[in-house]
Amino acid sequence: MNPYQRKRRWKFILLGFAILIAGASLWYTNYLVRNISTAERTRAELWARSTQSIIAMPDVNDEYISFIYSIRDSLSVPAIVVDSAENIVTWRGLDSTKTNFDLEADSKKKYDPKYFKNQLKAMKAQHPEPIILELNNLSNEKWFVYYKDSILVTQLKVFPYIQLSLIAIFLLIAYGVFNSSRKSEQDQVWVGLAKETAHQLGTPISSLMAWVELLKSKFNLSDDSMILEMENDVKRLETVADRFSKIGSKPILHNHVVYDVVEEYVNYFKVRVSDKIQFILIGDKQVEALVNVPLFDWVIENILKNAVNAIDNEGIIKIEVKENLVKEQVFIDITDTGSGIPKKDFDTVFQPGYTTRKRGWGLGLSLTKRIVENYHQGSVSVKDSEIGKGTTFRIVLKSNMTYEPTTTS
Ligand SMILES: Nc1ncnc2c1ncn2[C@@H]1O[C@H](COP(=O)(O)OP(=O)(O)OP(=O)(O)O)[C@@H](O)[C@H]1O
Ligand SMILES: [Mg+2]
Incomplete structure (x- = not known):
């Protein structure tokens, strides 16, 4: 196998490895994301159920309520609860500056409609199936809990792409640098070898030319075919030396x-x-x-x-x-x-x-x-x-x- 077939084969093997590594890393993070997503769904459901329980709770003392609230809130992922008319009932884990929503004083609720609409849309896109809360009150109303992935899951989803792109950019730059330095090394070898060859050929060619001239004049052989052939060969040698000297300098x-x-x-x-x-x-x-x-x-x-x-x-x-x-x-x-x-x-x-x-x-x-x-x-x-x-x-x-x-x- 010649060096170029070997090089090509190695290129394919390395490309195969690179695809395998990228594939495995994407598959693994995807696996992690799926597992964390399932855990988050469970947390969102627990949050929803505890919200439901809190609402259904008879009057209990404040301390107990705030205890239940704190347990509930430790379970949460970003979520919005809407009623059947898609009015926002409550929310959590979103940007609090967009609202001063107050569950106790319903009439004062005020929130940035555009922000919440977008959030709701994003949540529906991620998890179209809401968690349904049956309120069991007089009107048998239902609430719907939409939730979205926590920042951790979102980051984990994009992380492998960023990581693999950075590695690819790094490898490309490294390849470019080494390739260009290899090329300039090759240049030096070409030019140096050509110059040296021309230089080494120079002396014997000049002396051969002088010998031919001497033979011609000494034995009066100007028209002799042997001498003409010799002259031609010396000229050819001169051309060869000339080519080498030209490739070794600026022609x-x-x-x-x-x-x-x-x-x-x-x-x-x-x-x-x-x-x-x-x-x-x-x-x-x-x-x-x-x-x-x-x-x-x-x-x-x-x-x-x-x-x-x-x-x-x-x-x-x-x-x-x-x-x-x-x-x-x-x-x-x-x-x-x-x-x-x-x-x-x-x-x-x-x-x-x-x-x-x-x-x-x-x-x-x-x-x-x-x-x-x-x-x-x-x-x-x-x-x-x-x-x-x-x-x-x-x-x-x-x-x-x-x-x-x-x-x-
Ligand atoms: N006209 C052609 N038809 C078919 N194959 C060709 C032709 N020209 C080049 N090749 C292929 O390209 C190869 C490389 O050519 P290149 O002139 O660089 O080297 P080479 O002729 O093998 O050796 P040398 O250094 O003596 O020229 C050849 O060995 C041959 O396989
Ligand atoms: Mg050739």
């Missing part, structure tokens, strides 16, 4: 006709691969973009090499340059008739180290992405792919842009 971009840059590289490339692979280059021959040619050649090379690798024996590689006038962009679509990429891997192929080839390093496309995004402010993606049919990669460059490199040098 300079120039305006170029995109089609010409691509055409020149494709012509160089196609003679070096099997002639069973046919190259087709079409598209807009005028549109220009800011590019650094040695680096951009590297981009095209990586994508073309992958296309060649994906083609089993014979096939077609089509390159199309298109201008998107609306967004001032240039599209370079490279389509092959190769093995195709599964949809789930459209993004993964750009990760460093992802490869399906036996002798691949999985670096080609991540380098391509770096060059296009960091040095050309463009983008590269898998536009389309179908297993067994082929793949289209799309590079997008700005056709008319102001250059602001974002790379570390």
Whole structure:
């Protein structure tokens, strides 16, 4: 299993765990809320029944009454008692500033109608079934006790959501911080390694060039094919060193006709691969973009090499340059008739180290992405792919842009 399959598997396992933990914690608090709610219903019923008993009580001494009242009130949850016409008879556990309701002096009762109406509505929404008090008086009147959850239950209901959201925010921030520091570490490795490679190649290449010149002049071999081949190879080495030095520092971009840059590289490339692979280059021959040619050649090379690798024996590689006038962009679509990429891997192929080839390093496309995004402010993606049919990669460059490199040098 490659590191990316492992990473994906771990992502699923961790996500599963997170869902399990969140689910278990929600289930448990729900269980607690249900238990406390049942206990509160019992308390509300006891309160209602004791109210009923107090009303039915014959005259007893004040001390006894206040004793009964204090027992009753220790049982209560926020409640409102209404008669059958929905007039408030008494209440408890609500905001006392909204009323100066006085049970003894009924005529003086005064309460904020809006507040009580809302409270009653909230109570009915929470517990639609009221506790019914049969007064057993002459008119056989009934009172209805509505009650609502205590603050404790309400807080317990929302607590897990607040807690889980805070944990999620914390984890997201932590992930973001570590991800960006990992990215900047990777940046440093890329840039440092590239600079060092260019530096190490520099000396032997200069000396090889000097040796070739010496051979040419000493033995008068200017037209000798062997010397020309040697010269070509040294030039190729120079190009390689040049690419590495450019990726290790801030490259300079120039305006170029995109089609010409691509055409020149494709012509160089196609003679070096099997002639069973046919190259087709079409598209807009005028549109220009800011590019650094040695680096951009590297981009095209990586994508073309992958296309060649994906083609089993014979096939077609089509390159199309298109201008998107609306967004001032240039599209370079490279389509092959190769093995195709599964949809789930459209993004993964750009990760460093992802490869399906036996002798691949999985670096080609991540380098391509770096060059296009960091040095050309463009983008590269898998536009389309179908297993067994082929793949289209799309590079997008700005056709008319102001250059602001974002790379570390
Ligand atoms: N045109 C394509 N068709 C099918 N699969 C592709 C294509 N281009 C890339 N891939 C897949 O993406 C993987 C990563 O490509 P990348 O160029 O990054 O690495 P590589 O080619 O495996 O190794 P190297 O470092 O030598 O380039 C490839 O191994 C291949 O599975
Ligand atoms: Mg490759």
